[in-house]
Each structure stands twice: as C-alpha cells, then as structure tokens.
Amino acid sequence: MRFNSILNGAPVIVGLIALLLLLNSCTSSSASPAGPGAPPPPALPVITVQAAPATIYQEYSAALEGSRDIEILPQVEGIIEAISVDEGARVRRGQLLFRINDRVYREQLNTARAALAAARASLTSAQIHVDRLKPLVEKNVVSDVQLRSAQAAANAASAQVAQAAAVVRSAEVNLGYTRITAPADGYIGRIPMKVGSLVGAGTPEPLTVLSELKTVYAYFSLGEEEFLRFKERYAGATVEQKIRGMAPVELRLPDGTSYTYKGKVELVTGQFSGNTGSIAFRAAFANPDGLLRSGNTGTVRLPVQLPAAAVVPQEATFELQDKVFVFRLADSNKVVSVPIAPAATSGTYYLLQEGVKPGDRLVYTGLDRLKDGAVIQPQPLPMDSLLKVRPL
Numbered sequence: 001m002r003f004n005s006i007l008n009g010a011p012v013i014v015g016l017i018a019l020l021l022l023l024n025s026c027t028s029s030s031a032s033p034a035g036p037g038a039p040p041p042p043a044l045p046v047i048t049v050q051a052a053p054a055t056i057y058q059e060y061s062a063a064l065e066g067s068r069d070i071e072i073l074p075q076v077e078g079i080i081e082a083i084s085v086d087e088g089a090r091v092r093r094g095q096l097l098f099r100i101n102d103r104v105y106r107e108q109l110n111t112a113r114a115a116l117a118a119a120r121a122s123l124t125s126a127q128i129h130v131d132r133l134k135p136l137v138e139k140n141v142v143s144d145v146q147l148r149s150a151q152a153a154a155n156a157a158s159a160q161v162a163q164a165a166a167v168v169r170s171a172e173v174n175l176g177y178t179r180i181t182a183p184a185d186g187y188i189g190r191i192p193m194k195v196g197s198l199v200g201a202g203t204p205e206p207l208t209v210l211s212e213l214k215t216v217y218a219y220f221s222l223g224e225e226e227f228l229r230f231k232e233r234y235a236g237a238t239v240e241q242k243i244r245g246m247a248p249v250e251l252r253l254p255d256g257t258s259y260t261y262k263g264k265v266e267l268v269t270g271q272f273s274g275n276t277g278s279i280a281f282r283a284a285f286a287n288p289d290g291l292l293r294s295g296n297t298g299t300v301r302l303p304v305q306l307p308a309a310a311v312v313p314q315e316a317t318f319e320l321q322d323k324v325f326v327f328r329l330a331d332s333n334k335v336v337s338v339p340i341a342p343a344a345t346s347g348t349y350y351l352l353q354e355g356v357k358p359g360d361r362l363v364y365t366g367l368d369r370l371k372d373g374a375v376i377q378p379q380p381l382p383m384d385s386l387l388k389v390r391p392l
Contacts (some may be wrong), residue, residue: 014094016126044328045119046378047316049356050154050307056344056351057301058226059252062283064296068184072097074207076105077200081191087153089130089193090290091210098207100199102178102383109171117165123161126154146191186212187293216285218251218263221278239268249283251297259298261286310352311339311383316364317350324350327370329361335374 073129078100085097091251120172185367189209193199199207222230237244248262263285272279283300285292317324317340324342327335340355356362 005254007339009152015149039079039332041377042369043377043379044366044370045381046376047073047311047313047381047383049310049358049360049362050383051358052311054306054311054344054346054349054351056306056309056346057250058304059189060220060281060300062220062251062298062300064292064294065217065260066186066213066220067217067284067293067376068186068212069216069294070183070212071206072208072210073181073201074100074180074203075096075201076100076174078102078104078178078198080195080197080199083191083193085188085191087188087208088186089190091186093184094183094184096179097182097188098180099156100178100180102175105175105178109168109175111365112164112167116168119157119160119164120303123154123157126150126157130154135360141303180207182210183338184210184212185214185333186210187290188310189294198268210292211294212288213290213292213294216287216294218283218298218300219280220283221273221276221280224276227279230302243268247303247305249303250301251283251285252301254297259292260283260289262280263300279332306351308358309343310356311346311352312352312356312359313351313364314348314360316344316367316369326356327363327367328356328361329376329378333375333378335363335372335376337372 016032016036080102082099082100083097084099085091085095105223119311120271133142133150135143137147147148170180170371187210189211191208192205193203196226231239231242234242236245243265246265248264250262263283267280270278281300303367313324317326320323323339325337325339330336338355340350340352341352342352344351361378363376370376
C-alpha cells in the first residue's frame with residue numbers, strides 16, 4: 001500500500017521538477033548577455049565640428065532722437081490768431097506755423113516810421129541852415145561860432161535819424177515775430193496752445209517741438225566690461241579710429257523687423273556716467289521716408305567678425321532645464337551629453353564659446369532616442385555639405 005501511494009504521486013513530483021527547471025531556464029536566459037540575435041546599435045549621422053569665419057551681433061537697446069529737436073518759442077507777446085499746422089504734420093523750412101495778432105506791432109512800426117520821417121525832416125532843416133551860413137562866414141558877415149553851432153545841430157539831427165531808423169528796424173523785427181515759421185524741415189510735435197491763447201517770451205512751455213528727421217540718432221550705452229571688449233574687437237589705436245573702422249550697424253525695430261537703412265556709429269562720449277556706470281554711443285541712420293520718429297525705441301546691432309568660430313547646427317542640439325546640450329561621440333562609439341554655451345546664432349547655426357571644440361564628433365539627428373552611454377553606429381556626415389546648403 002505504501003509503494004502504491006508513492007507511485008500514485010510520482011506524476012505530481014515530476015511536474016513540479018519540470019516547472020522548476022523551466023523557471024530556472026528563463027531566469028538564466030534573462031540574465032545572460034544578448035546573443036547573436038539581438039538588434040544592432042542604431043546607425044546615426046555624425047558630424048565633425050569645424051571652425052569657420054562668421055559674423056555675430058552684439059545687441060543694445062537704443063532710444064531714437066531726431067538730429068535736431070527744436071523748441072518753437074514765441075518772441076513777442078500776443079494772442080494766437082491762427083495755427084496753420086496740425087500735430088504730427090510734416091513741414092518745410094519757412095512754412096508758416098503760428099500767427100500772433102499783430103495789430104499792436106503794426107502800430108508800433110507805423111509810429112516808428114513817422115518818427116523817422118520827422119527826424120529826417122529835422123536833419124534836412126539843420127543841413128539847410130548850415131548851407132546858408134557857410135557863405136556868410138566866408139564873407140565875415142557872421143561869426144564862425146554860429147556855423148559850428150549849426151553844424152553840431154545838423155550832426156545831432158543825423159544821429160536822431162539813425163536812432164529812429166533803428167527803432168523802425170526793431171519794430172519790423174517784432175512784427176515779423178508775429179509770424180512763426182519752421183526753421184527746418186521736420187515733423188511737428190504736440191501743440192499745447194490753442195487759438196486765442198495769450199503767449200509771450202515768458203511762456204513756460206514751447207508752442208511745439210519741431211523734430212528734424214532727415215537723420216535720426218540712436219543712443220545706446222555700453223557698460224565698462226562691454227566697453228573693454230569693444231576696444232579689443234575693433235582695429236585702431238584710439239576709440240575714434242576704432243569707430244571710423246566699424247562696419248555699418250543695423251537697427252532692429254520694436255516689431256522685430258530690421259530697418260531698411262544701415263547706420264554708422266559716429267560718437268562716443270568722453271566719460272562714463274557716475275549713475276549708471278556706462279558710456280553712451282550714438283549711431284546715425286538716414287530717414288528719408290520719415291518712418292523713425294523722436295521718442296521711438298529700437299535695438300542697435302553691432303557686427304563682430306569672428307575669424308574662426310566653432311559651428312554647430314541647431315538640429316544637433318537639444319534643450320534640458322533651460323540649457324543647451326549636444327551628444328558627443330566618445331570612445332567605443334558611446335555618446336556623452338555635453339552642455340554648450342552659444343555665443344551667438346547665425347542662421348540655423350550656433351557659434352560656440354565653450355562646450356565643444358573643432359574636431360569633436362557630434363550626433364546630428366535622432367537625439368530623442370539616445371541617453372548617456374548609449375552605443376551607436378556612427379555614419380559620418382560631411383559638415384562641408386551642410387555649410388554649402390545653409391551657409392553662415
């Protein structure tokens with residue numbers, strides 16, 4: 001009976017042994033390295049970093065001003081009788097802007113002219129008296145003292161004529177001041193006064209401001225460190241020579257577009273501001289279309305020529321936590337993620353300061369399938385072919 005029970009349980013024992021052997025086989029299979037049937041490492045294009053000449057741009061915020069912002073001030077007192085322009089209007093040199101009531105000044109001119117006429121009449125009378133005495137003195141009919149006295153009176157009358165003429169000219173000037181004209185071509189600013197306002201030389205604010213905008217200046221500033229780098233980047237023994245040798249600069253408008261005309265850096269102030277620790281520059285831009293106005297803002301872009309910069313296509317980079325990385329090919333075809341510090345962009349390329357150097361090999365595409373230490377099959381992709389298709 002005991003023998004039979006053992007025989008009856010044999011199938012169960014055999015099944016358990018078979019199950020244990022199967023589990024052991026699976027565990028050993030999963031722990032063992034991939035065999036010949038495992039998939040090969042991915043084949044990915046790899047580029048070699050090259051150094052190439054490039055132009056980068058240093059950008060600075062700028063405030064725009066007309067080459068001349070002229071305050072239009074009244075020279076005489078009176079009531080504004082007419083305003084011949086509107087705010088923002090483009091005007092020409094000599095065009096009438098304001099007219100002040102001129103009745104008082106016309107009367108002053110008429111009075112001055114009458115006084116001049118009386119002075120001239122007095123001079124004529126005095127001269128006649130001198131001419132009448134001259135022959136009498138020659139004949140000793142009257143004394144020489146009378147002639148000299150008459151001549152002095154004539155001289156006084158002549159002086160009165162000159163004085164009266166000066167009053168006339170002054171009255172004419174004052175009358176002319178009642179017509180206020182544009183001193184230059186430009187654009188009219190805000191007009192705070194209206195028709196009927198009383199104005200004069202003591203008016204606290206100008207009638208308007210005329211901006212001469214044939215040329216517009218963009219003012220921007222460099223800090224002390226930037227100024228030192230500026231002096232290193234441009235050729236010349238002095239700052240003036242460096243400025244003269246600079247290439248034309250660009251102006252980026254607030255909407256992100258580039259202004260049509262390029263400008264030229266013309267001036268640098270002689271000292272740093274004690275408040276801001278910066279030094280001011282000025283770039284001049286032609287403004288034939290009147291697009292730029294005083295008070296506008298923009299960004300001045302200074303070109304910097306780099307004779308040899310490490311060039312990396314942006315496709316070969318990825319971002320992680322606000323940093324830019326590349327996958328560099330290391331020994332045994334393993335990839336290593338490396339942070340880079342772009343100095344600038346040129347088209348679709350990064351120009352690098354640090355992180356990689358010319359000669360390093362980088363994975364070009366397929367970065368989303370990689371992680372540090374992954375093995376790939378590098379497929380060389382000539383960098384020259386990329387630069388030909390998309391030059392710097």
